[in-house]
Amino acid sequence: MSQTILEAKNITKHFVDPVRVKVLSDINFKINKGEFVSLTGRSGCGKSTLLYVLSTMDTDYEGDLLIDQELMPKSNESVLAKIRNEKIGFVFQFHYLLNEFNVLENVMLPGLKLNKYSKAEVEQRAMEKLNILGIGHLALKKANHVSGGEKQRVAIARALINDPHIIMGDEPTGNLDKKNSDMVFDIFSQLAADYNQTLLIVTHDPSFAERTHRIIKMEDGKIIN
C-alpha cells in the first residue's frame, strides 16, 4: 500500500457567528501519495471550509489532521506556517500573485523562505518549474502584466517550488475560460502522472472532477460517497 500523505480524523467544525452552525461534521478520509483527488459538492456544502482546515490555515476545528503522518498542532502559528511552506503548495481561485514582484520572484519567494537552497539554486529551480509549465518566457515580467491563465500557471509553479507533499487548489479553474481550464487540468494530471505529485482540488466543475483519480463528494458538511 502506498504512503498516506494526508489523513482527516473526525474533523468537525462550527461557525459561531452569528449563530452556531455545524459546517463540517465528522469528516474522515485519507489521501495517498500520487493520488489526484477532487473535492466536489454544491455551493455552501463546506468543501472550501474543509480545504482551509486541511491546509492548516484554519485551526478552529475539532478532530485530528495528519499531514505526512504527523499530527498538526492547532495553536502554534509559526510551526504551521513552516509546514505550509514546506509541505503544502496552494493554488487559489484568484491566482493571488504579489504585484510588487516579477513572475520569477513570485515563484522564488516560498523557496527563499524555506531557506534550504541558495538563492541561485532557488532561482534555477523556479526557472525549471516555469519551463515545465511552459511559461519560462514570462519570468521577468511583472506579475500584473501577464494574463489570467498565465497567472494561474505562475501560481502552480509557486506551489511546486518547495516540492510539497500535496498541492491544494481552491477552485483553481473557477475563474478561467474553457481553454485555460483545460490547460490547468492538463498540468495537474501531468504532475500526477509524471512526478507522482499528490493533488487535492476543490471544484464544482463536474467535467473537471470526472477526469481525476478519485472524487470526494460532500453535502451539508458530510462526505457522501
Add this chain to the structure above:
Amino acid sequence: MRKKILIDIAKALLFARWKQTMIAAIGVSFSIAMFITLLSFMSGLNGLLDGLILNRTPHVKLYNDIKPNQNQPIKLKPEFANAHNFITSIKSSSNRQAIYNSGAIMNSLKKDNRVLGFAPKLIAPVFFNDGDIDITGAMNGIDPVAESNLFHFNEYVTSGNSQDLVKVSNSIIMGKGLAEKLLVGLDDMVQVTTSKGERFQLKVVGIFQSGLKDFDNTQSYAAINTVQKVLAQPNDYLTELQVKLNDIALAPALAKEYAKQYQIDAEDIQTANSQFETGSSIRTLISYSVGITLLIVAGFGIYNILNMMIFEKMDSIAILKATGFSGLDVKNIFIYIALSIGIVGGLVGLLVGFILSSIIDQIPFNTASLPTITTYPINHNPYFYLIGIIFSLVTTYLAGWFPARKASKIDPVIIIRGK
C-alpha cells in the same frame, strides 16, 4: 538569508508606494530637522545668556567678608559653653579685606588637580574725577592673562588690548558707560582718587563692554600692581582669589573645603547665581518638549500610512501567510518598513537640521549689550544629533509596531475566501 528575504519584501512594498513612503519620510525629516534646529538655537542662546554671567563668575570665590568674629570672648568661657549667647551689641571686627597668606594659598591651589586655574583679584573703591564731577566706581586689579584665559576678559575689551595693562605702567581699561561719562577715549588720561584721598593719573589703554550696563557704568580694570600702588599696599595684597574648577559640580563641596582649610570665606557659583541655572534648565526643557512633540506627530503620520498600506496589501499579506510566512515574519516586514522610513527620514532630517542651524548661525544679530556677538548663537552639539536619530528610530518603531501587529494577526482564510 531568512532576514534578507523579509527585507526584500519590505523594500518591494516600500517602492510600490513610494509617494506615500516619501511623505512619511518627509514628516520624520521635518520633525528631526526642527528638533535639531530648535535645540541648537535654544542651547546656543542659553550658552550666550549663561555666558553673560557664568563665564565671568569664578566657580569658587575666596575672600574675606566683613562680619563679626565667630569666636566671641564669651564663647571662650567654659561655663557658658552650653548657653545661648544673646549679646546684641557685637560689631564687625576686622576691616582688613586682604587675604592672609595669599602666596601660600596660591601655591596650594596650583598643586590641586581639581582646579583648572585661578585668577587673583584686588578690588579698590575709587572716585573718578572729571572737573568738578566725582563718579563713584571701582578699580579691579587683575592679572590680564589669567583673567582672559579663565574668564574671557579679552572678549569684552572692545577697543585697545587687555595685555597693555601689564605693558604700560599706570594704565587702566574703562567700562564703556564710565568712559562716556568721563569723555575719555583710548590713550587719554583719567584721574582717580582713593578713599584715603590719594590722587593718581592713569592712562586709558582699553574700553570694555560687558553686556551689563550697570557694571560698565562703574567698573574699570587695571593690573594688580597698579591697584596695589594706588592703595599704597604691598605686593602680596589681594582681596579675592577666583578659582575655576575642572568640574563645576564640585564647587559647593570645594567651597566648604577651602573655607575650612584656608580659614577664609568661600562662595560657590551655584549659591551665587542659582537663578541662571534654573532659567536655562527650563528653556532646555521647553525646547525638548517642543521637539519631542514634533517627533510624536510624525510618528502618528507613519502609523497612519502603515495602517493604510496594510489595508491595501491585505491580499499580499494573505498570500505570504498561505505560502508559509508566519505572523512574526509579516510583523517584521512592516517593522522593517517603519524603521527604514525612520532611518532615511531621520538622516535626511539631521542633514537638513544641520543646514538650517548653520544658516541661522550666519544671520547677523547685533545688540548693544552683547558686543562680541555678531550672529545668532548656535550650539552644534553632536549630542542633539544623537538624540534626534535615536528618537526618530524609537518613534518610527513604535508607530510601526501597532500596524505590524495588526498585519500579523490577519487571517488569510478570511481574505482569500472573501473575494
